[in-house]
Amino acid sequence: MIKPINKDVGILRKKSTTASKKDLQTASDLIDTLKAHQNACVGMAANMIGINKRIIACFFGPFPVLMINPEITKKFGPYTAEEGCLSLEGKRVAKRFKHIEVTYLDKNFAKQRQKLDDFNAQIVQHEIDHCNGILI
Template identity: 55%
Template structure:
């Protein structure tokens, strides 16, 4: 289901709680909402649709990927950049890393550990920040 984008700072600034198997529908809603906003969005976190769960979705080209309970375990090569967000107005300065390692569960709750680089790594970092209640 396509959900409205949350702009409430009280919701966005709360740290998300771990997701369970009962929360898979939230991942589906995130993926539907990401597709519906594809013209101006490359990633979403569950709190951006008003759900306080540690779930993110993002695009790599035409492919949309979901992660449940993502945790960044390694960061390499920091850089400064500007980012925008559907939940916020304008762009803001932030620090990101060119390469990250992420541990996460897929929709079947299978454990993964994967390295991401460049823009994909930046998107994931932005969405994981949302899970931590960090607003750029």
């Protein structure tokens, strides 16, 4: 189900809690909401739809990828990026890494590890920041 975008900075600044299989409906809602906003958005975290769980969804090309309880395990190649966010007005500067490795659970709760570079790495870093209560 498509959910409204949360713009309450107080909620967005709260650190998200670990997601479980009970949160699969939230994951589904997050994907639906991301798809509904794909013309203006390449990634979302669950707190952007008002649910304080560690779930993100990102477009890597035309396909959305769901990550449950994502954690960056490696990062290198720091740079400064300018980013926008559906939950916030305007653009802001953020420190990002050109290359990352992330571990997460997929929709079947199978553990995954993925190496990401460039823009895909930037998207995941932005959304994991959301899970950690960090805003750009």
